[in-house]
Amino acid sequence: MFPIVSGVAMGQGAAALSISLNREGLDPLALIGPAGSNQDSAEGAIAVTASAAGGDTSGDGYAYAWTLSEPDADEPGFDAADQLSVETAGTQTAAEYSTLILRGVPAAGPPAEVEQILTCTVTDDAGTTAAVSITQPVTIIAA
DSSP: OOOOOOSOOTTOOOOOOEEEEEEEEOOOEEEEESTTOOEEOOTTSSEEEEEEESSOOSSSOOEEEEEEEOOOTTSTTOOHHHHEEEEEOOOOSSSEEOOOEEEEOOOSSSOEEEEEEEEEEEEOTTSOEEEEEEEEEEEEEEO
16 A cells, blocks of 8 residues: 655745736837827827736735836937937836827938837745836837
8 A cells, every 4th residue: 555645746836937928009109290299199009918927926916017218319310309208107017008108209301210118027025026028119200
């Protein structure tokens, strides 16, 4: 007769903290209008949802922090401060980030092509973090 052993197998702990993003709400964004006019993206035009897994969730669970990197000001012929800004950063502490509003100011000439970088950092109850970044293409066009 064999002894019965129950419980958790030795050496197995919680899975490592990881994060993934639902990219379905990341269509290229075009801000089109007369040169020199303010053109705002609609709230929700950029929508991304983060899903965390693993790590320590023994307390409150996961904390989310979203950041947005400004465009590369070194791009020839593009003055980021004059053509694209963040009008409303939106809710940055939830799994879903969909309240960002960008403001583009089209300039005469060729369209400005910009990639905004959205980064989500998730922290578990033990203070472990994981982060993932994606790019959001934005085109600013004078019509």
